[in-house]
Amino acid sequence: MITGELKSQIDRVWDAFWSGGISNPLEVIEQITYLLFIRRLDDLQTLQERKANRTGKPIEDPIFQPGEADLRWSRFKDFEPGVMHQVIGEGVFPFLRRLGGDGSTYSEHMKDARFTIPTPALLSRVVDMLDDVPMHDRDTNGDLYEYMLSKIASAGQNGQFRTPRHIIQLMVAMTAPQPSDEICDPACGTAGFLVAASEYVRGEHPTVMTDDRQRQHYHRSMFHGYDFDSTMLRIGSMNMLLHGVEQPDIRYRDSLSEGATGEEGVYSLILANPPFAGSLDYESTSKDLQRVVKTKKTELLFLALFLRLLKPGGRAAVIVPDGVLFGSSTAHKALRRALVEDQKLDAVVKLPSGVFRPYAGVSTAILLFTKTNSGGTDNVWFYDVQADGFSLDDKRIPTEMNDLPDVLARWWERGGGELHRGRTEQSFCVPKSDIVAQAYDLSLNRYKETVHDEVEHQAPLEMIADLEKLEVEIARGLAELKAMLS
Structure with a gap:
């Protein structure tokens, strides 16, 4: 499980979502999911570009077209928060909705993507946090997502x-x-x-x-x-x-x-x-x-x-x-x-x-x-x-x-x-x-059998005899007490 600074950073971002008006934990994870997806698309395009540079052949079916450079994670992550908020809301999310497919099933689930992060400051914090996660490290990013999913449970209703x-x-x-x-x-x-x-x-x-x-x-x-x-x-x-x-x-x-x-x-x-x-x-x-x-x-x-x-x-x-x-x-x-x-x-x-x-x-x-x-x-x-x-x-x-x-x-x-x-x-x-x-x-x-401990109980007549004996002793004691007080 993730520990240390990254865990604390997620907790702070989570608190920021809540204070920013997004109280549904599923919506928080959904917004983070969209951003992780757009970052993955940028990584895939980068891999294609490196391959093209090595082979000298053009990229087949590029994910981002030449006029869509600002929609790439590697570009908008360095934008001023206000500009980043506008680019993502007006450019990145419409791009996700019309995405025909990067060869995966993921694009199908992005067709009704909605951008609901309310402020540029919160968006900037989320992007900074996700940019620190090494996407090539399966253990780290898998644990990060599992930790966020555990917050669905801790939130209660879901x-x-x-x-x-x-x-x-x-x-x-x-x-x-x-x-x-x-x-x-x-x-x-x-x-x-x-x-x-x-x-x-x-x-x-x-x-x-x-x-x-x-x-x-x-x-x-x-x-x-x-x-x-x-x-x-x-x-x-x-x-x-x-x-x-x-x-x-x-x-x-x-x-x-x-x-x-x-x-x-x-x-x-x-x-x-x-x-x-x-x-x-x-x-x-x-x-x-x-x-x-x-x-x-x-x-x-x-x-x-x-x-x-x-x-x-x-x-x-x-x-x-x-x-x-x-x-x-x-x-x-x-x-x-x-x-x-x-x-x-x-x-x-x-x-x-x-x-x-x-x-x-x-x-x-x-x-x-x-x-x-x-x-x-x-x-x-x-x-x-x-x-x-x-x-x-x-x-x-x-x-x-x-x-x-x-x-x-x-x-x-x-x-x-x-x-x-x-x-x-x-x-x-x-x-x-x-x-x-x-x-x-x-x-x-x-089908389960329970073993009961055998308990021996005193016979009723013996119990009565013991009680009578006690009663005699109590009566004797009371008589002695009265004699002392008189």
């Missing part, structure tokens, strides 16, 4: 867009993305899952940067994210870019709507924390999904969508509310039965209810499953997470208690020693037959 980073990293590590994977998040928000997956692949499989075929796949066809919030798409795209993924497939899509679920069996890994607080109209919901599960509840519809999008052999790690595990409606039962009987349900990791505080106290779990279309569930692994490294109140202060490393260690042992753990322990395996006998209830407490 915290639902942020799944805690350590929970994301756990889910990514449990699914262990491979260089050949096609990874999708159908409700991607700021693309936290996709970013974490890209970092994991880079770290565990360095060949994605050295093998040409793998590198092309990594930059252009490995990562897919969908959302129906254009602000989220812009922020998510820039998050991916700043973490070193050149052209991810980040697109506008209402994943549950009719006409949006044409894809089937195309992804090998789904990582997601879909919205699960609402219900949709039957008329606007995909008929394909309703054939899988007849419901209006978004959490069930998204699960049905994940099963549809995965290719056979594809795997998923997704966050669901506890109600999915034990809900008694026909739709709840049908979906759980499908996961156990038709697919391969691998694990249920119960999270403590404070994980999403201060924004929500809802109890959740991570479901891990593999699409087989032919069953395969033998034993389902359960883990009861008691602590995630942070206090479970609204403050979420770091603590020493953290089960997540143990979750990961035991997850990889679930085919060995975990099979022999008793159900009184923090993790254990449950045979499929037991789950079927419980009508496919997947709540951990249904």
Whole structure:
């Protein structure tokens, strides 16, 4: 994570946005995203110019035309604040809106760009801050953007867009993305899952940067994210870019709507924390999904969508509310039965209810499953997470208690020693037959056994005898006290 002067500078700029009248943290990041994008375009043009100078050939498809030199970051960053504000408002942003494309998906998300930085002084401070960030340093600029995104959460009202980073990293590590994977998040928000997956692949499989075929796949066809919030798409795209993924497939899509679920069996890994607080109209919901599960509840519809999008052999790690595990409606039962009987349900990791505080106290779990279309569930692994490294109140202060490393260690042992753990322990395996006998209830407490300490109680007649003895002693004591006072 970034520290020191750069972190302090971001904090000061953030405060300046707020005092300048921009109180929505998403709008702050959106404005910074536009500026980062225009700086990236200038860097790309500079690379093209250097190549042209070396080869003696003219630039093919230049991003900036000869009359647009003042729109380049390297030029306007040195302008007097008032002039810079005018150039960016009247020149740069109209340029972004009409940009046909620099060969990436990012330009598509800039077509409705609006310039809302209110004063030249604030704009100058923001440009100075961003100019100090080395765009070629993936770690630095990625951490900078992650730090800004964390401020969405700390601002409160938009915290639902942020799944805690350590929970994301756990889910990514449990699914262990491979260089050949096609990874999708159908409700991607700021693309936290996709970013974490890209970092994991880079770290565990360095060949994605050295093998040409793998590198092309990594930059252009490995990562897919969908959302129906254009602000989220812009922020998510820039998050991916700043973490070193050149052209991810980040697109506008209402994943549950009719006409949006044409894809089937195309992804090998789904990582997601879909919205699960609402219900949709039957008329606007995909008929394909309703054939899988007849419901209006978004959490069930998204699960049905994940099963549809995965290719056979594809795997998923997704966050669901506890109600999915034990809900008694026909739709709840049908979906759980499908996961156990038709697919391969691998694990249920119960999270403590404070994980999403201060924004929500809802109890959740991570479901891990593999699409087989032919069953395969033998034993389902359960883990009861008691602590995630942070206090479970609204403050979420770091603590020493953290089960997540143990979750990961035991997850990889679930085919060995975990099979022999008793159900009184923090993790254990449950045979499929037991789950079927419980009508496919997947709540951990249904299977966890509690050991009660044996306590010996005194017989009632003995207790009465003891009380009578005490009463005699009290009466004797009172008589002695009276004798002393008389």
